Amino acid sequence: MLSLLDMANHFLGYFNVNTTLKGRIYTILGFFGDWYLLYIGIRFIQNQGYLRGALLILVFFALMYFTLVNFFFYFLKRRFVLDPSERIAALLGDERLKEQESRFNDHDRYDHFAPATGLYDEKQVIPAKVELNGTNHKNLAQIAAQLQAANLLPQDYEGHSDQEVLNQAKETNKPVFAIGEGTPLPYFDLRQQDGHFVVYAGMNQMTALPVGRVTRVGLSDIKQAHEQFKLFLATAVLQGGVAKSAGRSGVIERRLPYTVKVEVAFSEKNAASNATSQNSSAFSESQTFTEEPKRSFAKSAENVDSVNNSLSNKTPQNRRENR
Known part of the structure; x- marks a missing residue:
């Protein structure tokens, strides 16, 4: 045997x-x-x-x-x-178990990592289309290197083995990326430049770089949407990089360009004007409400003065009659 x-x-x-x-x-x-x-x-x-x-x-x-x-x-x-495989590996001090445990701990840290750009209502957030050029791809690669140096960019295929990655690649017929579905960027912003809406991203505001240009928001053109709504960049996720695809006898690893996936939050522009008009009308109503008591108080004061005058006029006549 x-x-x-x-x-x-x-x-x-x-x-x-x-x-x-x-x-x-x-x-x-x-x-x-x-x-x-x-x-x-x-x-x-x-x-x-x-x-x-x-x-x-x-x-x-x-x-x-x-x-x-x-x-x-x-x-x-x-x-x-x-x-008994895990117990035997633990007794023998298998390094793969320690690596797997640390990998899970890293994923917990990555899952709790989120940029401090605020929270938006899901009903007011829609995906946007971003166009990238060669400079944008280079900037994203530079940001990815900075994230990796700061241990904020996991590249372990979300803890999956080569066989699991191969099965996923065969089912979806798409490459499986080492960073998974993507990693949130620490800082991002939407800025208007030369009639375009440019996405800036980076480790912070001081080192932010242009990484793409928003062309569409949902099904609408970005310029048409900007005429009706106020637009805010809600999320920005780094995607791409090292990936594995299905080969003849296993997985094939290659490096693909980095991309960025964004979502835009919107609010109506006339909402603020309506709110201010409502506040002004409410303030004017409060003024009229306070003026009416003043008028009634003035009338009552005039009545009191007339009564006092009549009393003062009658007192000398009463004195003469008594005499």
Whole structure:
């Protein structure tokens, strides 16, 4: 059995075969080899070689257990309930487990990373189309290098293995990028320059560079949308870079240009004027409301003065009559 596995290993070494296919082949060969061990163990017991036969049968059960574990891993793509691989790797100090654990921790940090540009209502945010030229691609590559130097640009294919990346590339027929769906940019802004709406992005406002020009907002032209609405840049995500695609016998890694994906928030321009007119009308109403009590108070004061005057005129006459 060992000779058969060694021959298969040498034979597969001549070809560029991925580890998953090798694992499946070894699992199938090991499955038939295990039954051969059981046959030899039974023959030993029949020939009164009880100790050797019992040991071979125990080895058969042990190897069949590992064959079952490999069957779940390579064919069903999930782990067996009693799979001891992680415990064995932890005891042996496998560096891949530490790398995987740190990778998950890095993804947690990246997921909580968000630019402090404010939050917008989802109903007022729509995607926008961005056109890029050669200078914009160079600026995005420079920003990507700065993000990578600051450990803010994960390039580990979101923790997926080559086989998982290959399966995803075959299903979507598109390249799978190392940064995944993209990484949010720390700083971004929408500026008007020479009649165009240019997207600026970078590590901060001081080092921001032009990375594209917005041409459409949703289904409308950017200039038509600007005439009716106030436009704000809501999100800006860096995409592209290193990617893997499906090849003949595995994945092929290549470098693609960086791009930027943006979303624009909008609000009506006459909303502010309506609000100010409403405030002014409310203020005028409050003034008229306060003026009416003043008028009534003035009238009451005049009545009091007339009464006092009449009383003052009557008092001398009353005095004369008393005399």
